[in-house]
Amino acid sequence: MKRKVLLVLVLFLPGVARASVQSVLTENLVVQSEKAAYPSEAKKEIFKKAIERVSWKYIKDYLGEEKVQRETLLLRQKVIKNYEKYILTLYPSGKLRRVGRFYEMPVSVKVSLNNLKILLL
Numbered sequence: 001m002k003r004k005v006l007l008v009l010v011l012f013l014p015g016v017a018r019a020s021v022q023s024v025l026t027e028n029l030v031v032q033s034e035k036a037a038y039p040s041e042a043k044k045e046i047f048k049k050a051i052e053r054v055s056w057k058y059i060k061d062y063l064g065e066e067k068v069q070r071e072t073l074l075l076r077q078k079v080i081k082n083y084e085k086y087i088l089t090l091y092p093s094g095k096l097r098r099v100g101r102f103y104e105m106p107v108s109v110k111v112s113l114n115n116l117k118i119l120l121l
Contacts, residue, residue, distance in 0.1 A: 024113045028054050029093060033104040042103035043096055050107040051087060055080050058116055079119050086115035 030050040036042035059075060060068050068075065093108040 025088070026058075026111050026113060028057075028109045028111065029106055030054060030109060031104065031106045033099065033102045035102050039096055039103060043092075043105065046096075046103070046105050046107060047090060050109055051083050051090065052080060054087070054109045054111060055083060055116075058111060058113065059120065062117060062120055079116075082119060085119060086112050088112055 030053055032046040032049045032053070034042045034045040034049065036045060056068070059079065063071075087109060089108070089110040091108055092105055094106040096103055096105040098104075
């Protein structure tokens with residue numbers, strides 16, 4: 001009897017855990033542009049800017065504009081530098097294309113708000 005209960009719990013709990021994790025994930029589509037000599041440089045900078053843009057958006061939502069302005073350097077060093085802990089996926093959602101002297105590309109960013117809040121505490 002104990003085995004059946006344990007088996008049911010083992011099979012049931014991962015689904016519950018996934019459901020709770022999914023409720024705090026957000027997916028953002030960011031279109032960034034960058035002036036660069038080569039497409040590879042542009043792509044690297046576009047990803048970097050997308051990370052910063054999405055990170056600052058949620059940090060400001062959580063801490064407030066005033067505190068973010070006071071602690072910008074600290075937040076950049078402690079939180080944005082460790083973006084791998086709260087940005088779960090980062091990938092292009094379209095092709096890199098040239099627009100005039102700029103390269104432009106849409107980027108999809110999936111953020112774990114729980115992980116970000118843990119870093120901010």
